[in-house]
Amino acid sequence: MPERKDDAMTTNTEDQRKWGLQTRLVRGATDRSEFDETSEAIYLTSGYVYDSAEEAEQAFKQTIDRFVYSRFGNPTVRMFEKRLILIEGAEECRAMATGMAAVYAALAAHLSAGDRLVASRAIFGSCQYICADLLPRFGIKTEFVDGSDMNQWKAALATPAQAVFLESPSNPGLEMIDIKAVCELAHKAGALVVVDNVFATPLLQKPLQMGADVVVYSATKHIDGQGRCLGGAVLGSKQFITEKVTPFMRHTGPSLSPFNAWVLLKGLETLDLRVQRHCENALTIAKALEKQKGITRLLYPWLASHPQHTLAKAQMSAGGSVISFEVQGGKERAFRILNALKIIDISNNLGDAKSLICHPATTTHQRLTPEQRAHVGITEGFIRLSVGLEDVNDLIADLSQAFAA
Ligand SMILES: *Cc1c(COP(=O)(O)O)cnc(C)c1O
Secondary structure: OOOOEOOOEOOOOOHHHHOOHHHHHHHOOOOOOOOOOOOOOOOOOOEOOOOOHHHHHHHHHOOOOOOOEOOOOOHHHHHHHHHHHHHHOOOEEEEEOOHHHHHHHHHHOOOOOOOEEEEEOOOOHHHHHHHHHHHHHOOOEEEEEOOOOHHHHHHHOOOOOOEEEEEOOOOOOOOOOOHHHHHHHHHHOOOEEEEEOOOOHHHHOOHHHHOOOEEEEEOHHHHHOOOOOOOEEEEEOHHHHHHHHHHHHHHHOOOOOHHHHHHHHHHHHHHHHHHHHHHHHHHHHHHHHHOOOOEEEEEOOOOOOOOOHHHHHHHOOOOOOEEEEEEOOHHHHHHHHHHHOOOOEEOOOOOOOOOEEEOHHHOOOOOOOHHHHHHOOOOOOEEEEEOOOOOHHHHHHHHHHHHHO
């Protein structure tokens, strides 16, 4: 066996940082075993064995670099982390069991009792629970702001804060936040900026280049993108990940399964192709919906009618896979449309090869009070459509027959 270096893996990825995006997605950090397999190996093992008691002692003292236990690290999981590092342009990464584990780890590993967290109001329902309910139980004070209103960010960050959490584009309202401007204010206030970049994917928006400190992903969404498994990741500086996130992960255990890491590595190989097609299909459908009667509000970042279209164009390279719209006739009409669809499935997931549609007010965001929902634009007639990879004409036909029903 070769001598194991750098997290006990043999591949040096320094040169791979210069590879083009698609090469990094397909081959980045591949670490072949002595059997020279083409596809990445799945190391489905919980533990590792030592040649001697002395080696085990050194491993626990961390005077040698090797895998010890899969809660701490695993070769397949490490390949996934190192490939994500190459794609995001981050220094370090920890993979997590789910996107929510990643969000919680990024915030809980950093914040302490007495700290202040400033968060955008329009965030994923479970992120809202962490910021509004869970962290305050441990003495962390959370203040919510309307993400698109820079004056509210200015006011909230005029007082020192330890963390800022934001999601852009937001779920499901597709609100855009000026990441660069918020980072500048946050850093002056002493805060670490954590960006939930799920809707943009690692390909369409680069928060670290805009000044963010930490990026979190639900790999369940576009990275798998085929509805198979859950996963998540936290990316940031070597110092933040190794000093804060790694001990948190080692001792609380939100570790990614090696099998899921393997599925996600396969997902990364086709991510660029899929995201491009997702965006093309979504833009075509958004344009078709512009002509559809009975829609009172239509949101897609790449439509000129989006209230923050200019900002979207400045900080993203395409509009993403999600379209949100409000239909006349409230919940009853929204449900009738969902129930009449023949191809598009009713599901709360997103970023999948299959087009999926949901009614946020009664599903993903039912936990919010009606006032909180109204504040972020989730009305009774509001629908979120995650556009998949099917023939776009079939999807348009399916939507128009559902509207006619
Ligand atoms: C889905 C999602 C999450 C949570 O990810 P899971 O993998 O389901 O835990 C977090 N943030 C956003 C924006 C999401 O869409």
